[in-house]
Amino acid sequence: MRKYRKTEHIENFLRSTYVGDALFSDIFLYNDSIPEIDYNEIDTSVDFLNKKIKFPLMINAMTGGSSLSEEINKGLASVALEFDLPMAVGSQSIVLEDEDSRKSFEIVREIIKEGIVISNLSGFSNAEDAKKAVDLLNADAIQIHLNPAQELVQIEGERNFCGILKNIEEIVKKSEVPVIVKEVGFGMSKKTVKTLYDIGVRNVDVSGYGGSNFFEIENLRDPNTDFSDLFSWGIPTSLSIIEAKSLNLDDLYIISAGGVKNSMDIVKSLAIGASMTAISGEILAYIVRGGYDYTLRYIDGLIEKTKMLMVLNGAKNISELQKVDYKVTGKLKELLEG
Numbered sequence: 001m002r003k004y005r006k007t008e009h010i011e012n013f014l015r016s017t018y019v020g021d022a023l024f025s026d027i028f029l030y031n032d033s034i035p036e037i038d039y040n041e042i043d044t045s046v047d048f049l050n051k052k053i054k055f056p057l058m059i060n061a062m063t064g065g066s067s068l069s070e071e072i073n074k075g076l077a078s079v080a081l082e083f084d085l086p087m088a089v090g091s092q093s094i095v096l097e098d099e100d101s102r103k104s105f106e107i108v109r110e111i112i113k114e115g116i117v118i119s120n121l122s123g124f125s126n127a128e129d130a131k132k133a134v135d136l137l138n139a140d141a142i143q144i145h146l147n148p149a150q151e152l153v154q155i156e157g158e159r160n161f162c163g164i165l166k167n168i169e170e171i172v173k174k175s176e177v178p179v180i181v182k183e184v185g186f187g188m189s190k191k192t193v194k195t196l197y198d199i200g201v202r203n204v205d206v207s208g209y210g211g212s213n214f215f216e217i218e219n220l221r222d223p224n225t226d227f228s229d230l231f232s233w234g235i236p237t238s239l240s241i242i243e244a245k246s247l248n249l250d251d252l253y254i255i256s257a258g259g260v261k262n263s264m265d266i267v268k269s270l271a272i273g274a275s276m277t278a279i280s281g282e283i284l285a286y287i288v289r290g291g292y293d294y295t296l297r298y299i300d301g302l303i304e305k306t307k308m309l310m311v312l313n314g315a316k317n318i319s320e321l322q323k324v325d326y327k328v329t330g331k332l333k334e335l336l337e338g
């Protein structure tokens, strides 16, 4: 059942048509006409999960568990290796019940030998499951995903969300690797982030509204029900980042995800408070529809354009980019002030 669901998620994502808005266009950055920067000396490297990486972008959790997933993970891991991008696998719950699905996950570590690989499980998992998931991949960290909206529209989904916070607290206490708590495209409120922080979570991936839409992806599996009136639900990614940052917690590491598709989204994410960015749906579409070489060109262009925008922001490195001035306009401003 789970195996088919994984394949359906990929196929339905590719069939989805709803376009949300992460509200990155409501963030305004200033052009610097005298940057005094040599483009060739721009430094995009950052520290992430105790390793130094070349660029603040990771391939976020998507798949594993079927032969189609294995092919996709192989392609994505090869792209990750080429650019030294960290990569998270999709939910490993399936491995805990089906040994045959191991290979579709293990392939990621086989390809990314030295780089960053991140495990993934849901908030319904316990510390023992988390250890198994990490051990399988010799993972550098584990993501725990929060997805009540997705579960509710999934025919066979969970309906009882009690106990998740306790599970996460236990995982954070017992895990030998850092824990990242993430959404799946509906965004995290300031309250959610603070609640997670208070139980010891120090890495959040807001995975906000504006990119992949799991109401639509799940709805495409069940043509008998119409959930289209729910498709606009969620906290836009840029709002989630600004609100999480406004908590002023120095040791909170914020990952921008949800509708991150291009260099402008990356630059704006870092300017408003994120330390890292992550991409799922867009790179999935590139690898499945365009293939490996086309995806390489996409990421290459994205890095080049990020460097151009850094020059134009007057930022020589990522920590300078995180300090540039910005203004908020439009709907994002209304949401922040309302």
Ligand code: FNR
Residues within 6 Å of the ligand: 009, 010, 013, 060, 061, 062, 063, 089, 090, 091, 120, 143, 144, 145, 182, 183, 184, 185, 207, 208, 210, 211, 212, 257, 258, 259, 260, 278, 279, 280, 281, 282, 284
């Ligand atoms: C996902 N996502 C996801 N997240 C997670 O934590 N575990 C998972 O197994 C999956 N599976 C999955 C499958 C597919 C096909 C997609 C498109 C996405 C969610 C993903 O990691 C991310 O949080 C959201 O997709 C938002 O980012 P994008 O897609 O807008 O860049």
